[in-house]
Amino acid sequence: MQTAIFAVAPRSISVIALKRPRSVQSPGAAVYPHATHNLIARLLTVVFSVLTAPALIAQPALAQPVQLSAFAQSTQLSALVTPSSSEHHVGKVVLVELITPDIAVAKQFYGALFGWRYRDLKVAGDTYAEATLDGQLVAGLVHRPVAVGARRQSTWLTFLAVRDVDATRALAVANGAKVLLAPHTVPNRGREAVFADPQGAVFGVLESGSGDPYDELPDHGEWIWSSLSTTDPEANAGFYQTLFDYDVFELPAEHGARHLLLASDNYARASANTLPANRPHSPPHWLNYIHVEDVAASSARVLALGGRVLVEARMDRHGGRVALVADPLGAPFGLLEWPDAQSKEITR
């Protein structure tokens, strides 16, 4: 009986710790219970700890669950921007999260490739790692098992900045999107949701509680660009323009294809391209690119670390090279050089 109670204690404690009301919670969003319930839960937890303390002393192997403060702290995600900013850049890619069946392999791979360091968390039963570079949040890694026999592969999920997740949801649904993960508040992070656009590409939106990252050239090892490959770039551009009020520019493309640029705040945010003609079964998808100094060298490093090269290093429209690679679990992502700081802020 006692052992059974101890077994559930850690999870219970984590849930209690996560139920604090947050300032970023939208009005009317009854996500977290009342303060009274929280207080009762804390009191009962204390009573429970006192009652069971003698048993814990007798059984050292079970002592870990009562390290309340340390465990509670490890369940808090970091704010998107530290220190908080007053910046808001609707339509900017502000977070990328990897969904992977083996977080240990993923951490080792990206750490060796880009120098990322990690902060491990246990949140609502999920294993999550925050990747940082020079102390700044770069990415989130989510451990999620794949069902036996399921023909699914790991992927990076793109989050775009919004000012109001719930309003974005209404707009997205009205324009043909499907809701994959309903709007919800993530303590310390903000409010987020995940959708499939009308063509099926999956993306997330994030209403950051700490503002959006500054518009600045990413360092090596940070995300620098995103592209959408889709069956109908024009219709997709219209959809995302409705959500994020993008300026849409058509760029030169090969015959029969469309290359569109999505921009906001006078900065390029992403491209929308026709899916390659020789990949008729490829689903519409977002891809994200890491800024590297040398795409060829990084591609070779990907291979050495157990990943794959899907598209060899090649010149792109910006005068630098780009490549498409996959990590050892199959998650595709891009590598992109930005040879110098020739880009400039636009004055209209």
Next chain:
Amino acid sequence: MNRLRIPRAWFALLFGLSLFMLASCVVTDGGFPIGIGYYDPLIGEYGGWGPDYRVGPPRQGASRQEYRGEHTPARGYRPAPAGHSVPSIPSRGHSESSRSRK
């Protein structure tokens, strides 16, 4: 044979606490999911970019596609006004911005 006698009040309290702890494990709308259990279909179809397939950001002032009658004009979106030049990504580095890096 002596039996271990547990006061009923203690038993009730422990039982109640057990139920509460178990109930706390059930995350309904009080919890929050992290990320999503989404995986792409395993198709192995990424890539296949032709020689003119470009995905990267343009440089500032890059040329826009001009309508030459060989493809249909914009459909489904509002093109940026003709006088607007093509933007690029930010050029300002971390050290030049107000962002403080740890």
